[in-house]
Amino acid sequence: MGRHTRQRERRSLRPVALTSVLAVGVVGAIAAAGLLSVQLRDPQQQSSSDTVAAAGPAALPVASPSAVGSPTAAPDTAGGAGAPPDVLNARSTDPAAGATRQAPPSAPPDVRLGSTGAAPVDAESARVGALFTGEVGPGDHFCTASVIDSPGRNLILTAAHCLSGVSGITFVPGYRDGQAPYGSWQVTKVYTADGWQNDDDPDEDFAVLALAPSNGVRIEDAVGGNPIAVGAAWTVQTRLYGYPAGSEKPIVCTNVTSREDTYQRHIDCPSFPGGTSGGPFIDAATGQVVGVIGGYQQGGDTDNTSYSAYFDHTVADLIARAG
DSSP states (O other), X not given: OOTTOOOOOSSOSSOOOOOOOOOOOOOSOOOSSSOEEEOOOOOOOOOGGGOOOSSTTOXXXXXXXXXXXXXXXXXXXXXXXXXXXXXXXXXXEETTTTEEEEOOOOOOTTOOTXXXXXXXXXXXXXXXXXXXXXXXXXTXXXXXXXEEOOTTSOEEEEOGGGOXXXXXXXXXETOBTTBXXXXXXXXXXXXXXXXXXXXXXXXXXXXXXXXXXXXXXXXHHHHOXXXXXXXXXXXXXXXXXXXXXXXXXXXXEEEEOEEEETTEEEEEOSOOOTTOTTOEEEETTTOOEEEEXXXXXXXXXXXXXXXEEOOSHHHHHHHHHHO
């Protein structure tokens, strides 16, 4: 069948119509060739005009996660309390810029390609989390997202088809067995590309989500964030993460991606069912995100092969717009 034809919703567990029409900003000149890593370090926070409250009239920038059932408090980043050593040690300071940067996490050397298993508890998996509506608890998550590096330190990335609005959506990084080990963050605004807004174009099936601080802590200050790779090679060894709908732990698989067609890449990893949409493709060598589960057939028409729209200047535009 044609690539733009969707028979069914394999990965999303909710309607896929995006009801909000959101403007897409224009980023500066993108490198004409080669790989561009989007790792902006402007320390200023996103202005209040760029956010929309997810629930009630509470003013930004601070939003309490108290609306979420059984939340855990966000870690005290000033002293490092609440974050395990492997998360804290993944941060390094650039002495020239005075900015906090993320050291690329690495996988064990004996990983078997094309094998899916439970994700380890480490710095990289802490940046991957589950999306919830309502209470945070077993069986309530519907898609996967991950924290990305940004000037405002408040952005996550997922698949556009996961969303039908922002009201009541909560992101829980490192979620396991009903627990939110680092805290929970409320989604305040969604940024999607024109092609998705107008046509549900699978080549633009990605979304950037802005989060309100949790107890005054920004998401990237809590767990770090992975830079986005724009214009990455098609053949890349990546780690694929996701939260299956029937599981309370994240899964991971390492394999090499390849080109499916003009704007789609794919990876062969078994047992990535509904709920894993929005899970990141993370370059095993650099820690950069080169895709999210989505695109063709909203991520694939079997559980054993996953797809992603290709990351070009369009995703960089969204990050620049979101701040």
